[in-house]
Amino acid sequence: VFPRRFVKSFPAVSGGFEIETEMSVHASQLKLPVSEMALDYGRRPEGSSSKLSTFRDGARILWMFAMLVKETQPLRFFGTFALFFLAASIGLMIPVLVEFAETGLVPRMPTWVLSIGMLLLAMLSMMTGFILDSVSRGRAEQKRIFYLSISSGRAERQAAGQALPKSEPGKAPRAA
CATH class of the missing domain: 1.10.287 (Helix Hairpins)
Incomplete structure (x- = not known):
């Protein structure tokens, strides 16, 4: 879940798998808290094929990582x-x-x-x-x-009389 501020400030330059690397660097630069969510992956149905290419996609991610290092840590x-x-x-x-x-x-x-x-x-x-x-x-x-x-949209929701989301201890509040 991305806060409104993050979405509005994120300059998406890439697409595909590289965007995850770009989002991680953006969050790191802004010193934002980041958490991971465990997801269950199911097995691929029989007879279906993956659109992923391990080496090509990996090379694209590494290239994006190198360019982001050049931009953020020259x-x-x-x-x-x-x-x-x-x-x-x-x-x-x-x-x-x-x-x-x-x-x-x-x-x-x-x-x-x-x-x-x-x-x-x-x-x-x-x-x-x-x-x-x-x-x-x-x-x-x-x-x-x-x-x-x-x-952050918080003041607008308060003015509209909407209830603000509760946050759990140790976690940042979710943005709507």
Whole structure:
């Protein structure tokens, strides 16, 4: 059951199985309480076939998850690429530097240029992560403020004289 505020503030971008991932991230960003409900799954009737494709649907969910990580945690996302480029750069750079220290020559110039290029990519990825992290924090704050500005519908129901739903201890009240 989704509260009115959640529904009004949720920018559904995807469809299919990816939407569950998107809803989970949205609820997490808004710091909303989430609970799971146990459901009984019955066996599929004989002769029927599933429309699900394990690998295709799984790949779509993973892709959506990666894009949501990029949107919500860009420093972690781009920092991972920065670490990869930095490790590759150092791995290529050390043998060239050792050879330069021994002979005073750089006979493997293409390797040196590649290692410097990868070092620059690492720095660029890290700076991109820092900048987008600041932007992402601002967007999350705006999203939270927008969420809180949406009426929960509680005041309207009280004004109309309807009974408000009772909540159980430890659970959030349900929205109509």
